[in-house]
Amino acid sequence: MHQPNDKPSRGLSAYDFGRTTVYACQADQRFSYCLYVPAALREPQAREGAGVLVVVHGTERANQALRDSFAPLADALNLIVLAPLFPGGIGAAGERDAYKYIEDKGLRYDHVLLDMLAEVGGRYGVPTERFMMFGFSGGAHFAHRFLYLHPERLSAVSACAPGSPTLLDPDRDWWVGIAGVRERFGRDIDLEAVRRVQVHLAVGRDDRDTDEITHAPGGAYWMPGANDSGRTRVDRLLKLAGNLEAAGVPARVDVLDGVTHSLDPMVGAASAFFRDLISPEPISLAAGGGGRE
Template sequence: MAPEASGSGVGPSVGRSRRVPQTKYQKKLAAFLGKDADSIRADDALTTVDVPRQFLKDVYMVGQVPLTALRADPRISYALYVPEAHYDPDASPAGRKPLPLLVDVHGSTRVFTSVYTTLKTFAQEPAHPCAVLAPLFPAGMEGPHDVDSYKVLRSPTSRSDLALLAVLEEVAHRWPGIDTDRVYMTGFSGGGQFALRFLYLYPERLAAVSVGAPGRVTQLDDALAWPRGVADVAQLFDGVEVRRESIAKVPIQLVVGGDDTKTHGSPGFWEWLAEMKKEKKKGTGGEGGGGTDLPPMEKGRLETLKELQVAWKADGIEARLDVVPGVAHNVAGVRETVLDFMRPLIRGDH
């Protein structure tokens, strides 16, 4: 039986009503996966309002929260850090302002441990405390060699966009003292690709975004199919439209190392990869594609982001480009530049 809620930290309070959990995106994801959307529920999970304040650490709901499976799609999980000293479990209007949420999206190698190190330290800084969320989209979801599917937001058996939105619904319900309506998103390399495409589809959910060194980008080109362009976005993503005026309202950082000028793999590698994919499609009757195939990487990430900034400007979208001298393709090398961009925004200096 769940403990009664406590808002004071002295003992349980009686009669505290629970908010009805939002499950819109969890149900959408379940339906995409062929599950019974009506079976999705969240009201059986403890929230920080249910647990006396002094026991929140004992049930792992503040500090480092254990890696948690997404209920609508347990292949996907998330790590969460909630700074105990700055978190108010009271969701009532009398409570403190909800903590901002920083969402950090991993790259192709799935190293997401910054939530346990540098981002944990950042979250505890008194001038701009925040919670940190690190989703984990495992490799191999679309077959043994799949490392890219999460980057394009949609693949034959997954919707990483809906998965993240479903995670935010879970966090909103269980941690009502965290603001999940508009989040601060960072992503580097493959995570930068995810962040860029998420910005195109859901700008209203972003308080700010840092797009770090993506190897391949999606252009705001209505003549090119996804993920090269945005021609068929509404068809692929349940009627979602790309709204340039909404994208332009989001504070955007493009960040890359000054020495990040090489492509991943040689031209010969990309030729071999294209041939292998072609043969695989023959063997499966042409399955795949449908907005899931990334183009070859033809230029370095520094050049790619410079060109993207110029193209966006023509669409009325201003983005700050930070080039970190002496750094190649290294997330640690640009981390402080990313956090310097986020600090004043999370603090509210805008």
Template structure:
């Protein structure tokens, strides 16, 4: 009779859709992945695609929705999880602004990326980043600080934007940026990174993003537009003024739903992955 080869009880959980692992650098922060099941430590490292959650922390959902993409395009999907209430009880928004309560969320992501490269055999020098809503806020601000680490960035429907404008205080603009992050904006590096902006054509509700006096409000936000569509158009115009080319996707019939813009994001990132080595 043929012998049945049973899975390795330990290794089984390190391929496919993984559990959430605590970051070695800060165990309050965790991450999950989708790793193609035939990927091995002996193989060539696979490119890394980071999908950053929004306010709802739906990291597991994104991991699962990107499974087929990972298999088709031979890449590893990483979904970090920055828990709510990390800076103070019931707090929701700190990760979106990269630096809060003594935590540098951009650097925590880089620690996770380095760990994933070591444990799961992925490329870490440069990776691809997408975020929607609160994740879109994180993604475009991360782009400002670390353009050298990105092979492509997709900015999805951020409710609050940071313009490249040193006359405006952080986070409305980039005034005081160097004092906060210890580095300057590198426009030349930013111009080399492929950029997508994506939003649903029906993403017009304003109850969450026009919360005057809320914990994630600064006077001046209203000048960037009333809806997420208008604010993303404002950010695109700002990028254009600085010579940063943008692919701008408005997905018809879609409201504020990150899962519904995934096909447009996958088209953008899939093209970049297919062109690897030619850029």
């Protein structure tokens, strides 16, 4: 499953462009996604060169609002925005965090996302072999871990304000480090491929609340070293940046003055990062366009 598919489905309608409805993932209907598809992609020839940007929600799971935040960038750069929804409570009642760590009780959230991508590629006839990814907070957990496991699928990734980073440390067990990755995920980390991905990290300089990111013994994701990357999200992001740099994975790092744990400034920083990668000319990021609501 989750094989890239660039053969377009027939019968696209007005509902398939702009802000789309929510679709159940056909490979696993417990999960769903919505899209933003620029009006320019109504023309089949335009879709041949289109890109895909996956935007991964945080714990609040406001995936439709997150999709809408990237609509201006999508219009400017000819991108389809795919916003998955990983509902809470899949593995156990009240569970909120499993998707952030990629795997839980045998469920592979990375595979669910790849199935969604294959579905979208098949519907629109857009290339999905490589794509870009953004994640904020809990979504940034997912994004940087997805980078380690599937670097060959990513051209660029923006991980903003992850609270509990995984370091490229072979001497510490997953999730704090990367020891045991082959046993857990069935593949090694291809560091050379990771180095080929453009990486962006961002955090607000005033993002200093530690309540949600301090792991304690008995917690679901407690393990030795869980808090060793620092006390705040700022400390932990800078630790992750230094760790990547030491492994030969340079990252563009934005520490935004006057910003707390807030999505909109992160979307702005990530949009500038993606824009600079794709378009050397200045472009307008005015409010995104239409389609059915």
